[in-house]
Amino acid sequence: MRLTRAQQQERTRASVLVAAAAEFAEHGYAEAKIDRIAERAELTRGAVYSNFPGKRSLYLAVLLDALPSRAAFPSRAAFPSHAPFPNRAALPGQASAPPADVAEAAEAFARIWLERLPLTGDSAAAARFRSLSVTGVFDDQAGRAVQSELLRLETLLLALRLEGSRPRADRRVRLAELILTLLNGADHLAQTAAGFGDPFEVARACRYLAAMEGADEWDPPHLPYIPPAQPCQEEWSPPAEMTDAIIDGPVSMHGDGIVVILGSRRLGAAEEAVRAARPGDLITVAAVTADPAETGALVRLRVTDLAGCLQRVFGPAGMPVRVILDENGLLAASAGVNAAEDTEAAVRIRAGKIIARAIGRGAGHAAAVASRPGLAPTEEDVNE
Structure with a gap:
């Protein structure tokens, strides 16, 4: 044929x-x-x-x-401390009990994440490949800036899952930051010093970090100077459905909430919108780029990989944040925003209309506190 x-x-x-x-x-x-x-x-x-x-x-x-197919994942995968160290070939046999608390969740996530560590006998090339490493691939200043912002977004997504393990008032962003710092350090050592370190001990260290976590301090100096979102009444005509990278499935874009459009060098600003959002707000982070083949692919690789790890630990249920990899700029265009690496813009949607719009640094925060047309940030909003 x-x-x-x-x-x-x-x-x-x-x-x-x-x-x-x-x-x-x-x-x-x-x-x-x-x-x-x-x-x-x-x-x-x-x-x-x-x-x-x-x-x-x-x-x-x-x-x-x-990357492994999400369809092969069990609903949840939390490993007791005595379990054999898992690998991707053993997916169907993984345990299905959800983590009992944030410490167990931190260790279970670490165990899943550390599967990528190279084996002692791997060559340097094979070690980097197994680790999904982009060392030497994005080593220019622009590439390092994108990777820094990606880490900030990954930190936020992990924190939101950890917060759901034992709900309470404060955030777990700084805890997630420490966990990812430890895991990325272990990965770097495994690539450059084969056989050094024990992944079981690294996973247990993540449990200990969760048990002794301190205050989640967060006080960006620019927040008091963010201009308020501009009230408006514009028709909201987004694509009917887009793929949420967190659940690896289609989601409707026609509901109420906050849409934050961030270029690859501003992805970390998603945290500002999350912290300023009101209970019940659905936040959509649209990651845009002017270079889908390279920068866009890097963002897709890192977000998809992390989301897969989170799904294996916490299950496929959604979070109050969706991540749309808007590589073609369709969602951004529907909000009247151009896709570029430094894009930072946000809109608040209600009843099929854009009721508030913000552009520039702090846009996500401004749109999140604009709960009704014309509402400027209050002192409580800024300090929240």
Whole structure:
């Protein structure tokens, strides 16, 4: 049967991904060659570039392709301290009991996250590949800025899940920050000093961090100077459905709530909207970029990977925050916002209309405190 053009392109793309995975695992990102990838796939160099604009976009596509399917995940996976250290091949046999408290949740998350650690016998290239590492891939200033903002977003998402483990008034963002600092440090050591450290001990250390957590201090100096959101009455006509990366499923965009549109270098500002939101507010974070093939792929890789880890520990239930990877800028355009790396804008939606709009630094905070048209931030809002 003769293949259609689309089918042939998909087959070519799949062949390139398989060949590239072998090349990156053997030689690492820096030493990998597009010519060798083409030769492995029995294709021309031009066929590779017709599917991927460059080596960096191809590497990110390979890492995305390596992520496990969410469909294979059990509803929850919390591991007792005596359980064997899990690996992705053992997914169907994982326990299904939810974490009993935040300490158990922290350890269960760490155990899942640490599966990526390379094995002692792995080569340096294989170790980085197994860890989903982008070391040496985004080493310019702009790339480091994006990774910093991604860590801030990941910290917020983990904190929201930890808060749900034992509800109480204060936040757990600083705890989540410490946990991710410890885990990323363990990953770096595993790549550069094979065999050093015990992942069981690292996971238990995350439990201890949760047990001795301190106050969640948060006092950005710019908050008192954020201009209030501008009241308006504009029609809200978003795409009917978009994919929430947290649950890996479609969600309607027509409900009430706050939509925060953030470029890849402003993703950490999602925390401002979350902290200022009122109980019951649904916050949608739309991550936008002017470079979907590379920066957008990096954001997708990191958010999808973290969301998968969270699902395996806490289950597929949603959070008060949705993350839309708006790589084509459709959601941003419906809010009248241009997609760029430094974009920071927010709107509050009510009854099918945009009732408040904010642009610039602190936009998410301003839209969150604008609970009705014309309401400016109060002293209580700023200090909340």
